[in-house]
Amino acid sequence: MTELEREQALQNYSEENIVTLEWREHIxxxxxxxxxxxxxxxxxxxxxxxxxxxxxxxSIDEFRMGFGRNIDITIDxxxxxxRDYGRGVPLGKVLDVSSRMNTGAKYDSKAFKKSVGLNGVGIKAVNALSSRFLIQSFREGETKCVEYARGVVVxxxxxxxASQSNGTLIEFTPDKEIFGDYLYxxxxIEPLLxxxxxxxxxxxxxxxxKKYYxxxxxxxxxxxxxxxEILYPIIHLHGxxxxxxxxxxxxYGEEYYxxxxxxxxxQGGTHLSAFREATARVIKEYFTxxxxxSDIRNGMVAAISVKIEEPVFESQTKTKLGSKDMTPDGVSINKYVGDFLKRELDNYLHKHLETADILQKKILDSEKERKAIAGVTKLARERAKKANLHNRKLRDCRIHxxxxxxxxxxxxxxxxxxxDSASGSITKSRDPNLQAVFSLRGKPLNSFGLTKKIVYENEEFNLLQAALNIEEGMDGLRYNKVIIATDADTDGMHIRLLLLTFFLQFFPDLVKKGHVYILQTPLFRVRNKKKTLYCYTEEERLAAIGELGSNPEITRFKGLGEISPDEFRNFIGKDMRLDRVSMRKEDLIKDLLEFYMGKNTPDRQMFIIENLVVDEDA
Incomplete structure (x- = not known):
């Protein structure tokens, strides 16, 4: 910077440059x-x-403090x-709790001992980000109501x-200026409830x-x-x-809630780390x-819930616990969880010998399989480590x-x-800070019914596992979204199914935790001299023709490699369309994989014949 530029910069930085935002404007x-x-x-x-x-x-915090057993939610x-039926916000503070930052009862541990929200921001953020926000408290035959628009009292x-039962009613409409066109x-919503x-x-x-209980x-x-299917009845312990x-x-793998x-x-945190460590240690000590x-935890499905005072989370959205102590007195989470499991889990196994026998057999089976592939695993890890230095299949990103x-x-x-053509287009148009690309060579192996040995023997699967960094569990996952980007033709659909089979077989938690997606890419480009529209369905194509008028130019994309990098940038940026792959109990994943990927070729053949759709215009 020259002396002249430095002097201009000093002059341009004055009292007028210092801005104090209202709380709602900051949000x-x-x-x-x-x-x-x-x-x-x-x-x-x-x-x-x-x-x-x-x-x-x-409302949940009210219930946890012993007030209000029902919560009514309506979304239209x-x-x-x-609407909850707790104590109701103190009537003189209805305005403050909804519009004054760092105001709330949760700072007072007498009122809320072990609550989620301790920052006094929660409903203030809802208020500021809503085009309409109403809060009404009912308390001992009286009521107080305040209504806002984008954080401003109206x-x-x-x-x-008032004659209604005690409690609090909050109504809000998320602001389309902030969220655009949205849909609940x-x-x-159902998993949350x-x-x-x-x-x-x-x-x-x-x-x-609809009631949830x-x-x-x-x-x-x-x-x-x-x-x-589970191997033994769920061990359910309370403290x-x-x-x-x-x-x-x-x-395969571990699955935790x-x-x-x-x-x-x-994203877990200190409580989950303590649980994983303590559970394995107690089981190991029980069997002496x-x-x-890793053998003890292989196949484990578990959940842990803890209540602590003044929790510290690693982000405002509270998805990962950072606290090391259970209480302000300094009782560590490791010790609390460890002592509880040492006492309760050990006692349970001593009382339920049949469960202990099944658990031991599962551990021995996992140990046997691990030892059987130990040699292959070692070689595969070394190969993956070398490949990671110069992995031609992986174009990595900078942030993980x-x-x-x-x-x-x-x-x-x-x-x-x-x-290579599809990966080339994506690589040239991606954000190198946040988006990585892994290129497959043809169709991957059908892994259904195979053991985890195949993950290490098959170079492509091994390199994919190494790129994702999930061999030792989900804690090391390097990408939040694992996006399958294949052509929208029969070969592309087959590759998609083979990859999903691989993940569901060996890394089901990757799917269950919502990390696996399917990339939707446009089937058509419809344009005239003034405007270009990309269409993902036949209905969108017809609508685009109607919008652009007579004789627009229509291009049918047959594969991702046909889409230029400049165009691809539109499909993997802020407007990227993704379908999340989900797993539910009623999906009967085992039966689905058995039918579509198993050795029942005649049954599949008959299914295809009976469901074949013939295009009369083809």
Whole structure:
């Protein structure tokens, strides 16, 4: 910088450059600081669901303090209503708790001992990001109501008599200026509500007339999420501030559901690390054998819920616990979880010898398989390590999901493509900071019914496993989104199915935790001299022709390699269309894979013949 430039810079930096934002303006300008990403409702972590959660958490905290066994939720065309039957916000503070930052009862441990929200931001963020926000408290025959528009008071009604039961009503409509065209989807709301009732036995949530209730807590949670048969009855243990549920299945890997004060910590944290360590240690000590922890945990499906005072999360959206202590007195989470499991899990195994025998057999089977492929595993790891230095299949990105202090970690992704032409187009148009590309060579192997040995023997599978960094579990996952990007033809669909079979067989938790996606790319380009439209369906093509008028130029994309890098940039940026691959208990994954990927060729052949659709115009 020259002396002249330095002097100009000093002159340009004056009192006028210092801006103090109103609380609502700060939230509206930087919504990501408060609710994570925005989104349109197509993903479960989109901002509109965080708004619902922030409101719900207050009602849940009321229930946890012993007030109000019912919560009523109504969502209609983007308008959300949440009514609880707790104590009701103190009438003189209704305005403050909804519009003054760092205001809330949760700073007072007498009122809320082990709550989720301690930052006093929650409903203030909902208020600021809503085109309409109403809060009304009912308390001892009186009510107070305040209504806002984008955080600005539009009606501060005086306190008046009321006949309704105690509690709080909050209504809000997410602001389309912030969220664009959004839609609340029941498939993302239902798991959220189920988790609330699983973690709060005795609570009933009614959502648009449908009731959610749980009698058995985390045992119900595991049963609701299991997609494979369990080997022994679920071990369900309770303590004052801890609840765990543990079982094993024949699936590969480990599968965990962790919670803190009712908050689903999807990225785990100190409580989950303590649980994984303590569970394996207690089981090893019970059998007095030198079992490997990995053999003990292989196939484990478990859930843990802890309640702690003043939890510290690693982000505003509270998906990973950073606290090391259970209480301000300094009782460590490691010691608390370890002591609880040493006492309760050890006692359970001594009392339920049949379960202990089944568990030991599972561990021995895992040990036997691990030892059988030890030589192959060692060679494969060495090969993958060398390949990672000069891996021609992987065009990596700079930021990874497992970076401890990285930015935009939720946006990290890897595209799995078929062939060099498709990977070339994506590589040239991707964001090199956040988007990686892994190129397949032809069709991968059908892994159905094979053991994990094939993951190490097959070079492509081994390199893919190494690129994702999931051999030792999900903690090291390098990309939040694993995106299968294949052509929209029969070969592309087949490759997609082969990859899904691989993930479902060996890394089911990758799918269950919502990390696997299918990339949607346009089938048609419709354009005239003034405008270009990309169409993903036949209906969109017809609509585009209608919009552009007579005789537009229509291009049918037959493969990803045909789309130029300049065009591809439109399809993998902020407007990228993704379909998340989901797993539910009712999907009967084992039966589906058996039918489509197993050795029942005649049955599949008959299915194809009976369901074949012939295009008369072809």
């Amino acid at each position: 509206r300008r930087r919504p990501g600081m408060y609710i994570g990403k925005l989104g349109d409702g197509s993903s479960s972590d989109d901002g509109i669901y965080v708004l619902l959660k922030e409101v719900m958490d207050n 065309a983007g308008n959300v209503s949440v 009606n501060d009604a005086p306190q008046q008599p 989807r029941e498939e993302h 189920k988790n609330y009732v699983f973690l709060n036995t005795g609570l009933t949530i009614t959502f648009n007339g 749980s009698k058995n807590g985390l045992e119900d949670l595991l049963n609701d999420n299991l997609t494979t 004052e501030d801890i609840e765990v549920a543990i079982t094993h299945s024949n699936q 962790s919670f803190v004060n009712g908050q689903h910590t999807t 054998k030198n079992f490997e922890y 999901y497992n970076d401890p202090k990285g930015d935009n970690l939720e946006d990290t992704c890897i595209f799995i493509t078929e062939g």
